[in-house]
Amino acid sequence: MSPPDAPTDADAAPILHLRGPVLIGPEEELDGAWVVDGAIRHERPELPAGAEVREIDGFVVPGLADLHCHLGIGDGGGGTTLAEARAQALVDRDTGVLLIRDAGSIMDTSPLQQQQDLPRLIRCGRHLARTRRYLIGYADEVEPAGLPAAVTREARRGDGWVKLVGDWIDRGAGDLAPCWDAVDFVAAAEAAHAAGARITTHTFDEETLPLVLDAGFDCLEHATGLTDETIPRVAAAGVPVVTTLVNVDEFETYAAQGEAKFPAYAAHMRRLRGNRYDRTRDAYDAGVQLLVGTDAGGVLGHGIVHDELDELAACGLDGSTILDAAVWAPRRVLGAPGLEDGAPADLLVVPRDPRTDHRALRQRTHVVLGGRRVA
Numbered sequence: 001m002s003p004p005d006a007p008t009d010a011d012a013a014p015i016l017h018l019r020g021p022v023l024i025g026p027e028e029e030l031d032g033a034w035v036v037d038g039a040i041r042h043e044r045p046e047l048p049a050g051a052e053v054r055e056i057d058g059f060v061v062p063g064l065a066d067l068h069c070h071l072g073i074g075d076g077g078g079g080t081t082l083a084e085a086r087a088q089a090l091v092d093r094d095t096g097v098l099l100i101r102d103a104g105s106i107m108d109t110s111p112l113q114q115q116q117d118l119p120r121l122i123r124c125g126r127h128l129a130r131t132r133r134y135l136i137g138y139a140d141e142v143e144p145a146g147l148p149a150a151v152t153r154e155a156r157r158g159d160g161w162v163k164l165v166g167d168w169i170d171r172g173a174g175d176l177a178p179c180w181d182a183v184d185f186v187a188a189a190e191a192a193h194a195a196g197a198r199i200t201t202h203t204f205d206e207e208t209l210p211l212v213l214d215a216g217f218d219c220l221e222h223a224t225g226l227t228d229e230t231i232p233r234v235a236a237a238g239v240p241v242v243t244t245l246v247n248v249d250e251f252e253t254y255a256a257q258g259e260a261k262f263p264a265y266a267a268h269m270r271r272l273r274g275n276r277y278d279r280t281r282d283a284y285d286a287g288v289q290l291l292v293g294t295d296a297g298g299v300l301g302h303g304i305v306h307d308e309l310d311e312l313a314a315c316g317l318d319g320s321t322i323l324d325a326a327v328w329a330p331r332r333v334l335g336a337p338g339l340e341d342g343a344p345a346d347l348l349v350v351p352r353d354p355r356t357d358h359r360a361l362r363q364r365t366h367v368v369l370g371g372r373r374v375a
């Protein structure tokens with residue numbers, strides 16, 4: 001007798017014949033491919049007699065990636081239940097997001113990684129922040145003396161990434177400012193790397209970027225403070241930037257909220273917001289690798305990846321570049337599989353070529369995860 005939860009023949013996913021074009025890289029495509037037993041096959045497989053084969057037409061791409069997502073943070077902040085975190089992941093999945101790097105969660109979302117109908121999840125553990133220098137209740141708040149040990153702990157809890165809040169409003173100074181000294185950023189990066197993890201940082205401010213570049217950080221979140229001086233450094237170091245432009249649009253709200261008490265901060269946030277498209281475009285033109293991130297969870301709701309792609313288009317980026325930031329580059333950075341032969345069949349089917357117009361990704365006819373159609 002099989003256990004009650006075991007898949008039965010009735011659950012077996014049909015074989016899919018994807019008639020393509022199947023985009024297997026930024027420059028490579030196949031005329032067709034198959035999905036058998038949850039995996040992509042480039043060659044026509046031996047089909048058992050009487051096997052059900054579904055013919056599917058359309059452009060096939062790997063699932064979208066969201067490199068800056070927060071599962072397990074409730075609307076308006078605070079922790080949530082595992083059931084709510086699952087519901088958040090399902091909302092993202094149904095928009096075509098099949099690969100998530102969680103950029104900090106209040107709760108342990110690792111049980112979601114066992115749920116085969118959810119996007120693949122790579123966790124950062126909990127945000128690390130300086131005491132009273134971040135949204136209340138989100139982060140483990142530490143002082144410099146405790147930072148390396150906290151980084152080591154989060155490196156063990158996560159899946160190879162640690163997230164440090166690099167800057168926030170300094171209420172004493174009345175403006176954005178780095179939360180740490182240069183030596184602290186160095187110590188944090190060394191602790192992460194010694195634990196075999198990569199480290200990324202939440203950064204809005206111009207002054208933080210030279211510090212984290214000197215310290216050898218591996219990734220930048222938001223990075224609204226990129227300048228003519230730091231853009232070439234980021235490009236030369238090969239450090240990717242996760243854009244979160246939907247969130248940056250919200251800077252006007254933060255500015256308005258802070259205006260009465262912190263006018264310099266408000267003006268700074270408005271300046272960063274006003275430059276967001278030009279700076280993103282400048283970074284791309286200089287060779288900086290952009291990665292799509294929504295910053296969903298907490299302040300912004302889930303399911304907004306297509307709005308983020310529209311924001312990249314507003315920066316003047318073309319469909320191929322947007323597809324790279326949403327699909328190919330995240331897999332290079334995370335070491336996750338795409339649509340190579342034998343890889344898990346995590347893919348979207350869309351009726352038009354997304355390389356010529358990213359909005360084709362809104363018109364999904366199939367979302368396939370592990371070989372099963374989920375949306």
Ligand SMILES: [Zn+2]
Pocket residue numbers: 068070103295
């Ligand atoms: Zn975030």
